[in-house]
Amino acid sequence: MCFPRSTEDVAAAVRVAADHGVPFVARGSGTGLAGGATPLDDAVVVVTTQMNRVLEVDPVERVAWVEPGVLNLDLTRAVQHLGLHYAPDPSSQQACTIGGNVGTNAGGPHCLASGVTSAHVLAVDAVLADGEVARLGGTEPDVPGYDLRGCFVGSEGTMGIAARIAVRLLPDPPVVRTLLCDFGALDDAAATVSGIIAAGIVPAALEMMDAEITRAVEDFVGAGYPRDAAAVLLVEVDGLPDGVAAQVAAIDAVARAHGARSVRVAADEAERALLWKGRKSAFGAIARIAPDYYLHDAVVPRTKLVDVLRRVYEIAAEQRLTMMNVFHAGDGNLHPLIVFDAREPGIWSRVHDAGDEILRTCVAAGGVLSGEHGIGMEKRDAMPLIFTPDDLDLQARLRDAFDPQGLANPDKVLPRGSRCGEVRRVPEGTWV
Amino acid sequence: MSPGTVAPAVAEAVAALAATVATAATVVPVGSRTHWEVGGPAPAGTEVRAPSGVLEYDPAELTVTVAAGTTVGELDAVLGAAGQQCPLDPRDPAATVGGVLAAGLSGPRRLRYGPLRNRLLEVHLVLADGRTVKGGGRTVKNVSGYDVARLMVGSLGTLGVLVQVTLRCEPRPAASEWRRLDVPAAEVLRRAFRPAAVLTDPTGTTVLLEGFPEDVAAERTRLGPSTGAEAPAWPTGPHRGRISVRPALVDRVLADLAGLGIGALGEGGVGTVHVAAPSAAGLDAARTVAHAAGGWLLREAGPLDGFGTDLPNRALMARIKDALDPTGKCNPGRLPLAPVPVGGPA
Numbered sequence: 001m002c003f004p005r006s007t008e009d010v011a012a013a014v015r016v017a018a019d020h021g022v023p024f025v026a027r028g029s030g031t032g033l034a035g036g037a038t039p040l041d042d043a044v045v046v047v048t049t050q051m052n053r054v055l056e057v058d059p060v061e062r063v064a065w066v067e068p069g070v071l072n073l074d075l076t077r078a079v080q081h082l083g084l085h086y087a088p089d090p091s092s093q094q095a096c097t098i099g100g101n102v103g104t105n106a107g108g109p110h111c112l113a114s115g116v117t118s119a120h121v122l123a124v125d126a127v128l129a130d131g132e133v134a135r136l137g138g139t140e141p142d143v144p145g146y147d148l149r150g151c152f153v154g155s156e157g158t159m160g161i162a163a164r165i166a167v168r169l170l171p172d173p174p175v176v177r178t179l180l181c182d183f184g185a186l187d188d189a190a191a192t193v194s195g196i197i198a199a200g201i202v203p204a205a206l207e208m209m210d211a212e213i214t215r216a217v218e219d220f221v222g223a224g225y226p227r228d229a230a231a232v233l234l235v236e237v238d239g240l241p242d243g244v245a246a247q248v249a250a251i252d253a254v255a256r257a258h259g260a261r262s263v264r265v266a267a268d269e270a271e272r273a274l275l276w277k278g279r280k281s282a283f284g285a286i287a288r289i290a291p292d293y294y295l296h297d298a299v300v301p302r303t304k305l306v307d308v309l310r311r312v313y314e315i316a317a318e319q320r321l322t323m324m325n326v327f328h329a330g331d332g333n334l335h336p337l338i339v340f341d342a343r344e345p346g347i348w349s350r351v352h353d354a355g356d357e358i359l360r361t362c363v364a365a366g367g368v369l370s371g372e373h374g375i376g377m378e379k380r381d382a383m384p385l386i387f388t389p390d391d392l393d394l395q396a397r398l399r400d401a402f403d404p405q406g407l408a409n410p411d412k413v414l415p416r417g418s419r420c421g422e423v424r425r426v427p428e429g430t431w432v
Numbered sequence: 433m434s435p436g437t438v439a440p441a442v443a444e445a446v447a448a449l450a451a452t453v454a455t456a457a458t459v460v461p462v463g464s465r466t467h468w469e470v471g472g473p474a475p476a477g478t479e480v481r482a483p484s485g486v487l488e489y490d491p492a493e494l495t496v497t498v499a500a501g502t503t504v505g506e507l508d509a510v511l512g513a514a515g516q517q518c519p520l521d522p523r524d525p526a527a528t529v530g531g532v533l534a535a536g537l538s539g540p541r542r543l544r545y546g547p548l549r550n551r552l553l554e555v556h557l558v559l560a561d562g563r564t565v566k567g568g569g570r571t572v573k574n575v576s577g578y579d580v581a582r583l584m585v586g587s588l589g590t591l592g593v594l595v596q597v598t599l600r601c602e603p604r605p606a607a608s609e610w611r612r613l614d615v616p617a618a619e620v621l622r623r624a625f626r627p628a629a630v631l632t633d634p635t636g637t638t639v640l641l642e643g644f645p646e647d648v649a650a651e652r653t654r655l656g657p658s659t660g661a662e663a664p665a666w667p668t669g670p671h672r673g674r675i676s677v678r679p680a681l682v683d684r685v686l687a688d689l690a691g692l693g694i695g696a697l698g699e700g701g702v703g704t705v706h707v708a709a710p711s712a713a714g715l716d717a718a719r720t721v722a723h724a725a726g727g728w729l730l731r732e733a734g735p736l737d738g739f740g741t742d743l744p745n746r747a748l749m750a751r752i753k754d755a756l757d758p759t760g761k762c763n764p765g766r767l768p769l770a771p772v773p774v775g776g777p778a
Contacts, residue, residue: 390564
């Protein structure tokens with residue numbers, strides 16, 4: 001394990017690994033849930049937490065160059081006096097690093113309107129698998145040739161290590177309003193999500209919490225969430241004052257037309273912060289219910305939300321598991337949360353079976369395997385659910401082009417046997 | 433249609449295209465030829481055309497799936513009927529969606545709506561060996577596997593033939609107006625919140641305000657009186673290109689170009705400068721201006737060479753090209769993947 005302090009240190013560590021033919025794994029704070037930063041076998045772990053400087057902020061071009069170990073929330077704190085912020089805000093933003101965000105192409109509630117990490121990363125100084133440093137992308141709008149930056153973001157350390165990152169900063173909106181809509185039925189909440197979008201509004205954030213998690217959060221934080229709601233929606237709109245007022249009125253009307261029991265608009269910044277604290281404390285709140293949880297991450301088409309959620313609850317009942325749902329409803333990004341006590345004999349297999357079934361349900365509804373957590377090890381072997389052998393072969397070739405020796409975080413993202421040639425070398429049936 | 437395969441409506445056409453690609457020695461994807469001269473020279477070879485048509489569109493999803501040969505104008509009409517848009521905004525709306533993506537031409541509303549690469553969610557392409565593969569996924573959020581879709585944007589047909597794509601769309605703004613201002617672009621960028629475009633030409637600044645009517649009205653007041661409501665014209669001429677520089681350098685580049693008598697339209701806050709010169713020598717001079725500002729110029733029309741510079745990370749790009757197209761049959765020469773000879777391209 002090594003703790004580099006500079007790009008040169010990262011490059012040196014990778015060169016040593018490459019010279020000895022030893023795999024290497026980049027790791028930030030280790031908050032990832034898919035196991036992308038978990039070393040296998042004898043890999044060299046390159047921990048970026050000592051590289052935590054914001055190197056340069058250009059308030060006119062609204063660009064910051066940062067080291068990979070900068071914490072997500074620290075970046076926004078470093079630029080807030082300039083009226084700027086970094087938009088992607090994973091729930092773990094107090095602990096996760098920008099480098100890790102780049103690796104997993106992380107999301108967060110505020111990615112609905114502004115996009116996930118890839119939309120905010122302009123350039124990466126990457127240490128490639130041979131130890132060479134390459135600038136991928138740039139701070140000019142277009143760079144000649146292939147979008148290597150786009151390829152690298154979300155590659156979970158399998159194409160190299162981000163040693164310096166240029167991110168786009170956004171101006172703080174003049175006005176922000178947050179609404180809490182209280183529903184007596186889950187279907188009404190889901191219909192409201194579609195209704196808001198049909199009204200021509202793409203909110204800055206649009207989050208849903210089901211009955212169980214709403215109660216858990218309220219008991220934990222006391223944010224004023226309705227304890228008897230079947231579901232709540234947390235909706236945020238931002239922009240110029242008059243337009244925001246019009247959107248608040250429109251959302252209020254849509255929610256009430258779909259049966260909302262109440263719509264509460266946070267009166268001030270303190271109330272708004274409290275509402276968000278409730279949402280972002282969801283995973284702390286469940287610790288009061290059971291000691292362990294398994295958080296899933298999958299995306300379905302927005303219009304399939306209700307059907308999929310219904311099936312998710314059925315799966316939980318079939319496996320006799322407690323299931324809660326708190327998720328990014330606006331972009332169809334589900335986060336079913338299985339709450340359990342790992343000491344209970346045999347529970348792990350039920351948790352895993354439920355997880356597999358949830359993934360299959362999402363894929364059958366036209367969804368994908370991950371919205372923001374990544375594939376890592378967790379979902380590596382599920383990749384064939386959405387990709388054909390030819391699709392996976394293409395991705396394997398792409399990975400090999402970046403890392404011909406296969407030393408950058410091997411055995412992550414792609415299942416063994418993804419390369420068509422590789423399949424032919426092993427006996428039939430070995431890998432599928 | 434089932435995810436992972438092309439739509440039934442185009443399956444036959446895609447299969448025929450794939451068979452052609454598999455046997456051709458050189459494959460040249462063709463759209464509407466509206467932006468034909470973008471990048472390196474077009475090679476001679478077997479021309480292939482992706483099918484066209486809007487294949488799947490549910491406005492509630494804010495995504496649309498089209499065959500890559502669909503024109504931007506046709507797509508815009510379909511989305512517009514549902515009150516939505518996908519702001520690709522090519523110079524000529526007769527361009528095909530696949531062509532715009534392959535050429536990597538972001539439109540002038542990039543300031544507000546982001547670069548073209550952020551629009552593409554899923555791509556189906558025919559590889560050099562005739563296999564049809566998919567990259568990305570159809571949902572608005574997806575980190576399942578490598579971002580093959582983004583890799584295709586700006587790849588100029590050198591990695592395969594785009595046949596079907598899914599794009600992210602959004603509500604069409606209720607209000608939209610151009611305003612001509614006696615204020616420098618930098619000042620407009622400071623004063624306005626999320627303008628759709630802030631364009632500068634030799635005669636002044638034009639801002640495009642879009643959004644809720646209340647917001648557009650408020651911005652109008654903040655920005656001051658307007659002397660015109662027309663969109664600025666794209667620079668015209670037989671020798672055209674687009675410069676990419678850091679956004680802060682747009683004004684400097686515009687001043688240098690004005691000194692050379694070269695028509696230009698700069699995108700404030702973005703860093704793209706559209707140029708048109710009366711001669712190849714003039715466009716080459718514009719390229720020199722771009723290089724001096726640390727940027728580059730992509731040839732869009734005229735006989736000048738495509739890039740005027742070696743590709744950054746060319747060896748890595750060449751490995752990607754080899755990985756997807758080992759025999760180099762897809763649009764050879766459109767991207768300068770071979771080393772540029774000393775003394776410049778032939």
